[in-house]
Amino acid sequence: MNNGEGWSSGGRRGPRGRSNSKETWQIVNRPKSESPVTVDRSLDESSGNRSSRGSRGRGRCRTVQVYVEKSSQVSNVGKAAQEEVKSQEDGLGSTKQPDEGAAFKCSGDNSDLLQPSASPVSRECEGRMSFGLANRMEDVSLCGQVSMSSTSDKKVEDRNAWNESNTRVFDICLEKKVFCLKSSILELNREKRRATKGYPGIVIRPGMVLLKNYLSINDQVMIVNKCRELGLGEGGFYQPGYGDGALLHLKMMCLGRNWDPQTSRYGDTRPHDGSVPPKIPFEFNQFVQKAIQDSQSLVATSSKKTKGEDEIPCMSPDICIANFYTSTGRLGLHKDKDESANSIQKGLPVVSFSIGDSAEFVYGDQRDYDKAEMEVLESGDVLLFGGKSRNIFHGVRSILKDTAPKVLVQETNLRPGRLNLTFRQY
Ligand SMILES: O=C(O)CCC(=O)C(=O)O
Numbered sequence: 001m002n003n004g005e006g007w008s009s010g011g012r013r014g015p016r017g018r019s020n021s022k023e024t025w026q027i028v029n030r031p032k033s034e035s036p037v038t039v040d041r042s043l044d045e046s047s048g049n050r051s052s053r054g055s056r057g058r059g060r061c062r063t064v065q066v067y068v069e070k071s072s073q074v075s076n077v078g079k080a081a082q083e084e085v086k087s088q089e090d091g092l093g094s095t096k097q098p099d100e101g102a103a104f105k106c107s108g109d110n111s112d113l114l115q116p117s118a119s120p121v122s123r124e125c126e127g128r129m130s131f132g133l134a135n136r137m138e139d140v141s142l143c144g145q146v147s148m149s150s151t152s153d154k155k156v157e158d159r160n161a162w163n164e165s166n167t168r169v170f171d172i173c174l175e176k177k178v179f180c181l182k183s184s185i186l187e188l189n190r191e192k193r194r195a196t197k198g199y200p201g202i203v204i205r206p207g208m209v210l211l212k213n214y215l216s217i218n219d220q221v222m223i224v225n226k227c228r229e230l231g232l233g234e235g236g237f238y239q240p241g242y243g244d245g246a247l248l249h250l251k252m253m254c255l256g257r258n259w260d261p262q263t264s265r266y267g268d269t270r271p272h273d274g275s276v277p278p279k280i281p282f283e284f285n286q287f288v289q290k291a292i293q294d295s296q297s298l299v300a301t302s303s304k305k306t307k308g309e310d311e312i313p314c315m316s317p318d319i320c321i322a323n324f325y326t327s328t329g330r331l332g333l334h335k336d337k338d339e340s341a342n343s344i345q346k347g348l349p350v351v352s353f354s355i356g357d358s359a360e361f362v363y364g365d366q367r368d369y370d371k372a373e374m375e376v377l378e379s380g381d382v383l384l385f386g387g388k389s390r391n392i393f394h395g396v397r398s399i400l401k402d403t404a405p406k407v408l409v410q411e412t413n414l415r416p417g418r419l420n421l422t423f424r425q426y
């Protein structure tokens with residue numbers, strides 16, 4: 001199904017959930033050169049170190065316009081400062097999930113890389129192995145008790161165990177506060193300052209726009225709460241995997257339509273349990289529409305030559321894939337290419353929300369980490385890639401621990417890790 005025509009945007013509230021909000025424009029700097037920021041291989045894979053590049057060097061700059069709204073989004077900060085917050089890492093101990101490792105998502109081009117080693121291997125739950133793939137970032141895990149050993153009975157048993165362990169419901173929030181840790185006032189003030197600065201928009205390359213700090217804390221809280229509620233119900237978060245036992249190292253929930261990693265296709269129900277994906281909440285779509293409009297304005301103003309719509313076409317999402325990455329989650333370089341040919345040809349954008357811990361998002365024109373560029377996506381950031389950038393390879397290199405806004409964690413009890421929502425139109 002292709003809903004095709006754009007939404008009416010009239011009368012919707014602004015991205016920070018308020019009507020009548022005042023909008024002003026501010027100038028920010030942006031790197032002049034479009035030359036790739038090469039991924040620092042020394043930080044790759046196992047080191048877990050953070051890149052010092054941060055959200056791209058902000059020194060070398062060209063001017064772009066940014067949309068600024070004096071935000072009331074930190075209204076919870078004062079309250080939160082008085083609250084005490086649980087140590088998330090400790091809390092995770094009791095609810096640790098088995099997806100500690102590299103993520104591997106296959107779509108089209110990547111499917112050839114999913115073949116496991118032919119040699120017999122048995123793994124314990126949480127076992128992990130690399131199949132010596134073209135790129136080691138994309139090592140995959142074998143799920144709990146999966147055995148690649150001989151007998152077919154054993155294989156059936158293993159498959160059942162696999163299904164059982166990987167279709168278990170996953171809660172993106174921790175159940176209750178065990179003990180509390182006071183957030184530092186400094187930290188809360190830093191968040192407050194960040195929030196009141198408004199959100200700079202950045203044209204990364206044609207068709208690719210990053211709206212920094214776009215979703216207010218209140219909106220992020222709403223999104224987490226809604227995702228948690230949906231994620232615990234029918235069609236909620238689960239550990240996706242492939243027929244051969246390889247797992248994606250993230251939890252996934254599809255809204256609107258199901259995306260099946262085993263076939264790389266969309267469908268109305270989820271094959272492994274027959275569940276129907278929840279609908280995309282109306283408010284989520286409103287944020288998407290507003291983000292598209294703001295990106296189009298940004299592109300039009302910064303290029304002067306093009307109409308914003310030429311670079312970022314309108315899109316009406318009927319699919320949202322929600323991923324939850326724990327601290328060690330990753331996602332290999334892939335293209336989003338399972339939407340309809342029409343959607344892809346028209347360059348209808350993928351719109352991505354980041355919430356929780358920051359992520360090192362890598363992207364490029366080739367499936368090559370050495371040539372990939374990197375952008376740190378922080379909580380509240382919205383990234384769009386459509387038009388000429390619709391077919392970029394992209395993935396998540398690492399999750400940066402303990403970087404989620406404290407207020408968000410206090411308000412939602414979000415688990416350590418990152419929630420990402422990508423909206424698309426089939
Ligand atoms: O987590 C992200 O930022 C990217 C997710 C993604 O590429 C996908 O779900 O296809």
Ligand SMILES: [Fe+2]
Pocket residue numbers: 334335336394
């Ligand atoms: Fe993707």
